[in-house]
Amino acid sequence: MPPVPAPATMSLDAKVVETLSQVTTATLTTVLLKKGLRNVWLRGARPIRSGQPRLVGRAFTLRFVPAREDLATPESWGSPISTRAAIEDMPAGCIAVVDSMGVQDAGIFGDILCARMAKRGITALVTDGVVRDLHGVLGTNLPVWCSGAAAPASVTSLTFTAWQQPIACGGVAVFPGDVMVCDDDGAVLVPSALLDHVLEHAPEQERLEGWIMKEVDRGVPLPGLYPANAEAKARYEADKASGKI
Known part of the structure; x- marks a missing residue:
């Protein structure tokens, strides 16, 4: 299935961002719990550095599946369906949410990809997996929520398949355009239908x-x-x- 183009609704009103940036993720989980939603906190997505500001943005989703040797190759990085192509499709202000299946032994993004995201105005990267080139990633100043770092490239354990499709990240169902709020307690999803x-x-x-x-x-x-x-x-x-x- 081809990626779905980013809709106009990917942008968030500045007032919405300002309001949610003053609300802790802990409070958001309580408010959503009262609406019956118990599973909105992404497991394994922790801030890569302390003191990052609370960030808000719509989810731009990316999905990996287990590695398959005929598909997960270094050559696949130049494919039309690649993380590189997905990054170029991300609208400024979004939060990239990546389903890495919780894999801990392959870094999905490194310093070059994170630098490009920062250059394009991406608000943050959130994943249940890990990054690589940690020192370089930190140097890009792209805010990242992840499980840690690993040296091997993504293709050693994962195959990239799609973007802007529903994913499971950290055990949470994330749809393109849902709202993400990230702070020191982790990343919380606000379903777009419940934003108001x-x-x-x-x-x-x-x-x-x-x-x-x-x-x-x-x-x-x-x-x-x-x-x-x-x-x-x-x-x-x-x-x-x-x-x-």
């Missing part, structure tokens, strides 16, 4: 939990506070109305 719901409820959840932290700091016991009962919610609303929060 998250934008409405996630900032309020952050405000409430910030108020709860202040109550904890002043010695308020947890029962009735977290989760907030009717009395605690009334105090919260009163503080919000008075401008204290």
Whole structure:
């Protein structure tokens, strides 16, 4: 199946990015849990360096399958269906989400590919696998969430097959155009159909939990506070109305 062209909806409104960049991935998992979604945190996708800013973007998906010797060759890097071709199809501002099947002994991207992504304005790379040329990748300043590093090339263990198709990354179903939020806790998927719901409820959840932290700091016991009962919610609303929060 050929790759699906990136739709116009791959771009996110700047206000959406600003709002979600103020919401932790932990809060997002809570908000989505209340909607019945339990599987939105990508296993194995950890920040490659500490202190990376929280990043937001639509998912541009790439998929690997197990290596097959007639397909996974160095010559395949020049094929029309290759990671190189996929990178050139990525729109600026997207987050590349790569299904590496959790493989730990073959780096899917190295410094040259990451440098090209950075040059093209890609927000971040997220994968359940590993990268190679770690020192060089760090030098590109492309934000990366992955499982670590390995020296061997991708074709030693993986075959690249497609981009902009539904994938499984870190045990999570990711569709092109879904929204990714990445921070120190990892990468969380916000289904595109639930984006408006998250934008409405996630900032309020952050405000409430910030108020709860202040109550904890002043010695308020947890029962009735977290989760907030009717009395605690009334105090919260009163503080919000008075401008204290």
